[in-house]
Amino acid sequence: xxxxxxxxxxxxxxxxxxxxxxxxxxxxxxxxxxxxxxxxxxxxxxxxxxxxxxxxxxxxxxxxxxxxxxxxxxxxxxxxxxxxxxxxxxxxxxxxxxxxxxxxxxxxxxxxxxxxxxxxxxxxxxxxxxxxxxxxxxxxxxxxxxxxxxxxxxxxxxxxxxxxxxxxxxxxxxxxxxxxxxxxxxxxxxxxxxxxxxxxxxxxxxxxxxxxxxxxxxxxxxxxxxxxxxxxxxxxxxxxxxxxxxxxxxxxxxxxxxx
Numbered sequence: 001x002x003x004x005x006x007x008x009x010x011x012x013x014x015x016x017x018x019x020x021x022x023x024x025x026x027x028x029x030x031x032x033x034x035x036x037x038x039x040x041x042x043x044x045x046x047x048x049x050x051x052x053x054x055x056x057x058x059x060x061x062x063x064x065x066x067x068x069x070x071x072x073x074x075x076x077x078x079x080x081x082x083x084x085x086x087x088x089x090x091x092x093x094x095x096x097x098x099x100x101x102x103x104x105x106x107x108x109x110x111x112x113x114x115x116x117x118x119x120x121x122x123x124x125x126x127x128x129x130x131x132x133x134x135x136x137x138x139x140x141x142x143x144x145x146x147x148x149x150x151x152x153x154x155x156x157x158x159x160x161x162x163x164x165x166x167x168x169x170x171x172x173x174x175x176x177x178x179x180x181x182x183x184x185x186x187x188x189x190x191x192x193x194x195x196x197x198x199x200x201x202x203x204x205x206x207x208x209x210x211x212x213x214x215x216x217x218x219x220x221x222x223x224x225x226x227x228x229x230x231x232x233x234x235x236x237x238x239x240x241x242x243x244x245x246x247x248x249x250x251x252x253x254x255x256x257x258x259x
Contacts, residue, residue, distance in 0.1 A: 027185060027223075030061040033133075033159045038063040040155050041148040043139050049123075050082050051131035057086060059186070060131075065193060065204040066113060068186070070136055073109045080106040082134050085120035089129040091153065092120040096141035117143040121152055123160035133159060185223035188238045192226030195233055 030049055038047040046067040048059045057075050062068035074080030080103050081092040094100050097115045100107055110118070115136050123131040133156045137143030144152070189211070196207035211229075215222045230238035 027061070029163070033162070034061045034063045034067075037133055037135065037152070037155060037159070038067075040151050041135065041137070041144055043137070043143070045135045045137045045143065047136075048082075048134045049131055050086060050134060052086065057083060061186070065208045066138075067134065067136055069204070070110060070113050070115060070118075071134060073113070074106055077103075077105045077109065079103040080110075081118055081120040082132050085122050085132045086129060089122045089124060091122065093144070093149070094118045095144075098141065114138045116141050119144050119149065119152060121156035123156055123163065125160050125164040130160065130163065185226075188223055188230065189226045191238060192229045195229055 034047045034049050038045050046062070046064045048062040048067040048071040050057055050059055050071055052058070057071075059068050059071040062071065071082055074082050081094055084102075085092045094102075094110075094115075095117055097107065097110050097117060116139060117137040119135040121133045121135070122129045123133055133152075135144070135152060192211060193204055193207045196202070196210055197204060200207065200210065202210075211225060212222060215225045218225070227238040
């Protein structure tokens with residue numbers, strides 16, 4: 001659970017509707033949508049936003065590290081409510097994770113991560129699913145009441161429209177660059193969380209809160225704070241670790257074997 005108080009639904013919708021008027025970049029827009037989504041249910045849950053990029057599911061933003069981890073566990077296992085919602089364009093609810101038998105491997109992983117119930121809501125625009133808003137509850141089975149589900153579905157619909165309008169306001173090439181930036185930011189933030197977990201001997205959630213608090217206190221973007229932390233430790237600028245996996249960039253100091 002995020003620990004924050006529930007946001008009244010009317011306020012949540014007004015918040016989303018005002019995002020375009022405030023003019024944030026796509027990364028900030030997505031982060032705000034995830035943060036508000038986590039708070040429209042009671043008790044507050046955590047939220048990850050999934051889309052497909054280069055044919056693979058990715059989490060663009062999450063309200064906290066655990067939501068991102070649960071999303072990514074589904075990607076690695078190739079099963080789970082998030083992926084079913086992304087493929088089908090229909091909402092997928094898990095009222096009681098312990099009793100659910102639809103995804104054997106994910107079911108075990110979700111319980112290990114403390115998930116009691118979840119709700120995966122497709123973000124649909126003009127009949128096409130552009131992503132999924134994932135809500136995870138950790139307090140008890142049947143976390144989401146009928147009223148919670150109705151609010152979440154209405155919020156997901158409004159969020160999808162907001163994101164679609166944001167996408168249409170820029171050229172496709174610019175949107176691609178924004179998406180790349182969002183993914184690169186997640187990579188740098190994950191590296192900084194690892195640093196803090198080692199230094200403070202704490203879990204990922206505590207590390208994220210430390211990083212976010214520093215970001216808020218200094219009025220700086222989370223990615224910039226994370227990049228400074230990584231650079232301070234390594235003496236090198238933070239880089240997007242996905243580049244190593246794709247072979248686009250080699251880690252500093254790596255030579256050509258056999259040369």
